[in-house]
Amino acid sequence: MARRLAEVAKHVGVSQATVSRVLNDKPGISDATRAAVLSALDVLGYERPAKLRGDRARLVGLILPEMHDPIYPALAEIIAGALAKRGFSPVLCPRAGEDVTEADYLEILADQHVSGIIFASGAYQYTTANHDQYAALRDRSLPVVLMNATIPGLELPTVSTDDEHALEQAYGHLAALGHQRIALLLGPHDHIASLRKLAAYRALLPAGADHGLVLHAGFTMQEGQAAATTLLQSDATAIICATDALALGAVRAAKRAGRQVPADVSIVGFDDSTLMTHTDPPLTTIRQPAAAMGQAAVALLLAQIDGDTVSADEMLFEPELVVRSSTGPAPAPARKAPAKPRR
Secondary structure: OHHHHHHHHHHHOOOHHHHHHHHOOOOOOOHHHHHHHHHHHHHHOOOOOHHHOOHHHOEEEEEEOOOOOOHHHHHHHHHHHHHHOOOOEEEEEEOOOOOOOHHHHHHHHHHOOOOEEEEOOOHHHEOOOOOHHHHHHHHOOOOEEEEOOOOOOOOOOEEEEOHHHHHHHHHHHHHHOOOOOEEEEEOOOOEHHHHHHHHHHHHHOOOOOOOOOEEEOOOOHHHHHHHHHHHHOOOOOEEEEOOHHHHHHHHHHHHHOOOOOOOOOEEEEEEOOHHHHOOOOOOEEEEOOHHHHHHHHHHHHHHHHOOOOOOOOEEEEOOEEEOOOOOOOOOOOOOOOOOOOOO
16 A cells, blocks of 8 residues: 555655545545546556546456357346446457457456456466466456456456366266266366366276267367267267357267267256257256356455455355256167077
8 A cells, every 4th residue: 555655646746645635535635636646546557446436437347258158148147237236337348269369358448447357258267378467457456256267376256167066967967877988078178177077077987987088179069069079989878068069069960970869879068058948959968057156256346346355265156967858878788790600
C-alpha cells in the first residue's frame, strides 16, 4: 500500500495524503485531482478500490474456448445470469482460432478496466504453455477465477470437475457391463484434465491389462473420429472419451467401420448438454455440474471484488454419470471355427 501511494503521488504530483483521501473516497478533494489520481492508478496498473470503479468497471471478462461445444454457451449463460443479479455485465471473449489470442483478449479487458476475469479456458489448462500472464494478473491483485484445472504455483482460486471420479464412474459402468478392453480417448498430451483422467484410468486397469488402449487427439469431432478408428482396430469393445465432441466422432468412426453402437462397441462422453439426448444413439456421458460450478466461480470472483480473501485451493465438484443408449453389454467373444477333422 505504501509503495502504491508513493508511486501514484509522484505520478500525479500531489502528496501521499491526498492520494490516500482519494482512495478512501474522502471529501475535500477537487474533481480534477480525484480524476488524476484514478487515472494514475490505471496507468500504473493498480486496481481501483471497488467503490471507485464506477459503472464502466462493472464488467467481468469471461474467457471461453471456441463455442462449437454446447457446454460452453450453457456455462456462459449461467455465469452471465449470476453476474447480472449482482449488477455486473460479462464481456464474452470466445477464442476463434488464432485470429484473437488469449493475450489479445487480456489487453482488451485491461483497457476496459474490468473488475475481474473468469477463465473457462486458457493456457493454464496445459502444462507446457506459458503461464506468465496469470502471475501478472495475480501480482496486480485483479480478481481472477480459473475453471477446470490449474497449474501448481499459480495460487489462483479454481473450480473444477473431479476428473478422477468422472473416469472412475465411466470405467465402473463399462466394467459392470462386462467390458474388458476399455479404451481411452483424451485431449492433447499436456492437457491437465486429460492427464488426470489418464492417471485414474491406469490405476483402475487390472494386472496384465493392455495399457496401449489410449490415444490423444485435439478436441474436434473429426480428430475424435480419426483416433477412434485406430482404437477400434485394437479390438476395443468400449471407448471413454474426454469430451462429447470426441465421443460423437467415435460414434461416427464405429458406424464407418460397420460396427453398431452399443451392440459392438460402447461409447461414453464427457460434459453433457441438452443436445446429447438427440444424437443417434443418445449419448451416455459424464455430466459436468455446470450450474453449480458457474455459480461458485461467480461467488469467488465477487468476493474478491468486495475485498474479501478467498482460498486458492482448487474446489472440486462431483460429476454425474448419465446412462443413455450408447453403452450396453460387452459383445460375446467371437467363436473360433471348429478345426476340420483330419483324413
